[in-house]
Amino acid sequence: MQIVPYLSFGxxxxxAFAFxxxxxxxxxxxxxxxxxxxxxPHVAPENVDDIMHARLVGDGFSLMGGDAPPQMYAAPTGFSVSLQFDDPAKGKQxxxxxxxxxxxxxxxEATFWAAGFGMCHDRYGTPWMVNCETV
Structure with missing residues (x-):
């Protein structure tokens, strides 16, 4: 089994996926x-070019997402996409x-549990945590 984050966009x-x-x-x-x-035929004409499904696959990760119908989109809250790195320089980058x-x-920055840890929201509103655990 894999757990794959599925992100919604407006x-x-x-x-966002190109980024x-x-x-x-x-x-x-x-x-x-x-x-x-x-x-x-079930999508408003102004939204037919919105993305129904996207998938980005890389070394050790997969990320999926799509554009929510305008009446259903809400900015993401209550979660973060967490990225784990062994190399703090790569994590910072x-x-x-x-x-x-x-x-x-x-x-x-360094914390009591990690050589580097930070939290941000990207320009698309997605919340991220970048972690380089020392444990």
Whole structure:
């Protein structure tokens, strides 16, 4: 079994997944909009190019997401996507890239449990924790 985070966006999924691919690496294996699918007639014309399903797969991770219908979208709360690194320099690099244009909740720094830890919301509103445990 795998646990795979599924992120919702308010019309920015395509842009967000291109950003995540740039920051995290990997390959976008799915990027499906409603246009041209059996779902198209059930989607408002202004939303047919929104992403119904996206998937980014990389070394040791998978991330999925899509654009929620406008009346159903809410900013994410109550969770964080947690990234674990062995190398604090790599963790800091990823943290800084994710935080750029977003909001830093806790700066990336050494803690009593980690050689580096930070929390941020990226420019798309996704909450992230970057952790480099020493335990």
């Amino acid at each position: 019309g920015k999924c395509r842009e 995540y691919q740039c920051v995290l690496g990997g390959e976008i294996t799915h990027m499906m909009a409603a246009r041209g699918t059996p779902a198209e 990823v943290f800084d890239a994710l935080a750029e244009g977003g909001a830093i909740i806790m700066p990336f």
